[in-house]
Amino acid sequence: MAVKSATPINTRKLQNEKRILTDLKECPQIIQCYGDDVTAFKGNTFYDVFLEFAPNGDxxxxxxxxxxxxxxxxxxxxxxxxxxxxxxxxxxxxxxxxxxxxxxxxxxxxxxxxxxxxxxxxxxxxxxxxxxxxxxxxxxxxxxxxxxxxxxxxxxxxxxxxxxxxxxxxxxxxxxxxxxxxxxxxxxxxxxxxxxxxxxxx
Missing domain, CATH: 1.10.510.10 (Transferase(Phosphotransferase) domain 1)
Incomplete structure (x- = not known):
């Protein structure tokens, strides 16, 4: 599984991506999204989206x-x-x-x-x-x-x-x-x- 994170400034864009991927989850030709979470690290809050890992790169x-x-x-x-x-x-x-x-x-x-x-x-x-x-x-x-x-x-x-x-x-x-x-x-x-x-x- 891969994690895509966003700082508060970019959270809205990543949340939109998560919503779209959830709507497209039935398609095998589109990367899968496994959920999201909010984490804190060194006083900063991050929005994380959990994505299907591509072992062969792009x-x-x-x-x-x-x-x-x-x-x-x-x-x-x-x-x-x-x-x-x-x-x-x-x-x-x-x-x-x-x-x-x-x-x-x-x-x-x-x-x-x-x-x-x-x-x-x-x-x-x-x-x-x-x-x-x-x-x-x-x-x-x-x-x-x-x-x-x-x-x-x-x-x-x-x-x-x-x-x-x-x-x-x-x-x-x-x-x-x-x-x-x-x-x-x-x-x-x-x-x-x-x-x-x-x-x-x-």
């Missing part, structure tokens, strides 16, 4: 260590999309999806999978920051000089280059994510039906 660490094979990329992408679909269906947006906030866990079959963490910026409605994690897993670098996909619709910047090492399914998947016109951009629910993430043995 996706950013993995990306920086070694290339990720496409089978793992497809599995991780599917899990992230399932988590996002659940979050959206519950009426929230995460607002800060990036490799550092995707935690890696071992699975019973000896593989690894991912869960979404850090809901400190999450909101009930609206839109937020979201980076294209698939590209970062493939190329090991951020695809966007702008850092936010939400800026696509209001800028003249060129779309990032789709990595040549991706399969044709992977390239098509990214093309669906990178539609400049929001009305044509695929949702998490639509992307879950894309062949890139429909894999039986990944």
């Amino acid at each position: 996706l950013l660490d993995l990306i920086e260590k070694k290339p990720i094979n496409e089978t793992d990329i497809r599995r991780y992408t599917r899990s992230i999309l399932q988590g996002l679909q659940y979050i959206h269906n519950k009426g929230y947006v995460h607002c800060d999806i990036k490799p550092h906030n995707i935690l890696i866990f071992p699975t019973k079959d000896g593989k690894t999978d991912v869960k979404i963490a850090d809901f400190g910026e999450a909101k009930r409605v609206g839109s937020g920051k979201s980076r294209c994690i698939v590209v970062e897993m493939v190329t090991r670098r951020n695809a966007w000089k702008l850092d936010t996909i939400s800026k696509l619709a209001c800028t003249d910047h060129e779309l990032p280059e789709i990595p040549s090492e991706l399969s044709e399914q992977g390239k098509d998947f990214l093309a669906k994510c990178w539609q400049r016109d929001c009305s044509k951009r695929w949702t998490a629910e639509m992307l879950l039906n894309h062949p890139f993430v429909i894999v039986d043995n990944c």
